Amino acid sequence: MSQGNIDVPVQVTEIDPEKLDVCTVLEVINRISGKWAIGILLEAIRGPVRFTELERSVEGISRRMLTLTLRNLERDGLLVRTIYPTVPPRVEYEATAMAKELYQSLNGLLGWAQQHRDDIAAARVAYDAAS
Amino acid sequence: MSQGNIDVPVQVTEIDPEKLDVCTVLEVINRISGKWAIGILLEAIRGPVRFTELERSVEGISRRMLTLTLRNLERDGLLVRTIYPTVPPRVEYEATAMAKELYQSLNGLLGWAQQHRDDIAAARVAYDAAS
DNA sequence: CCGCATCCCGGTCGATACTG
DNA sequence: CAGTATCGACCGGGATGCGG
Numbered sequence: 001m002s003q004g005n006i007d008v009p010v011q012v013t014e015i016d017p018e019k020l021d022v023c024t025v026l027e028v029i030n031r032i033s034g035k036w037a038i039g040i041l042l043e044a045i046r047g048p049v050r051f052t053e054l055e056r057s058v059e060g061i062s063r064r065m066l067t068l069t070l071r072n073l074e075r076d077g078l079l080v081r082t083i084y085p086t087v088p089p090r091v092e093y094e095a096t097a098m099a100k101e102l103y104q105s106l107n108g109l110l111g112w113a114q115q116h117r118d119d120i121a122a123a124r125v126a127y128d129a130a131s
Numbered sequence: 132m133s134q135g136n137i138d139v140p141v142q143v144t145e146i147d148p149e150k151l152d153v154c155t156v157l158e159v160i161n162r163i164s165g166k167w168a169i170g171i172l173l174e175a176i177r178g179p180v181r182f183t184e185l186e187r188s189v190e191g192i193s194r195r196m197l198t199l200t201l202r203n204l205e206r207d208g209l210l211v212r213t214i215y216p217t218v219p220p221r222v223e224y225e226a227t228a229m230a231k232e233l234y235q236s237l238n239g240l241l242g243w244a245q246q247h248r249d250d251i252a253a254a255r256v257a258y259d260a261a262s
Numbered sequence: 263c264c265g266c267a268t269c270c271c272g273g274t275c276g277a278t279a280c281t282g
Numbered sequence: 283c284a285g286t287a288t289c290g291a292c293c294g295g296g297a298t299g300c301g302g
Contacts, residue, residue: 021241022173024244024245025169025237025240025241025244027244027251028243028244029160030164031251033161033164034295035157035294038156038157038160039153042153051263051264051265055264062297063266064265064266064267064297064298065295065296066265067266068295075255075259076251076254077251077254077255077258083264088263088264089263089264089302090263090264091263091265098247098250098251101246101247102243102247105240106240107239108238108239108240109159109236109237110159112159112232113155113156113158115232116229116232117155120158120162120207120208122208123206124206124207127205165274181283182283182284193275193276194285194286195275195277195278195285196274196275197285198285199274218283219284220283222283222285264301265301265302266299266301267298267299267301268297268298268299269297270295270296271296271297272295273293273294273295274291274294275291276289276290276291277288277290277291278287278289279286279287280286280288281284281285281287282285
């Protein structure tokens, strides 16, 4: 497995597998899936950002996808879009409280990902070799 | 198999918000996104399941997608496939420890989803009305 | 600076039919 | 029972170009 971390037995009592609402989880997953949403969200959580800043900081994103993803996030109430009627125009995107909570909730998943990244890679190699 | 407690060894890690690795998160997201993965995983976590059982319990899934998703989950080391050479053939899928930990990590997200479901719905209505 | 419109391609998924 | 095979629709997303 991974590093020398402490193994702690944890009892999962909060949510019963039989009652976990698949649809509800799927809604979240689908909301933050897509190639760019998380990256944008992360930037916006660190503080208000402008369109062009995002275009630079979110590696590889196109103008089109930036616009589309921003609109969707705004629509879901995860981002607030503020237009300053200056010349040249200035638009800022800021994460809502809801988005920041979402980010917190993502930490659990991230931890899992980091711990098992190598395991998964190994599993794939083994699987592909066996087939 | 219907007690709500699962003992899962979990490694405790602290994550620096500023350093959250977008790619790593995306890997997880993409692994469990898709229409069926979570539903299948959930069933398998409750105990070993057979192909046809899944076909019935995962609402709306086709044979094809069930097979494909099972293969991917197996390849990633989240499911173990066991063939019993009986007649008729019998195949069981069981969640690995890694998958059970993943499930536990999903709890955070689920909480968020349940908490903000209405907020998001409201945000969408407001957005669509405004546009 | 900020964004929309158009075209197009590749992957995902459903429907349907066939098999060891 | 537990899959495979094939075909086609759909859609996310890249490239490019225009507009306020």
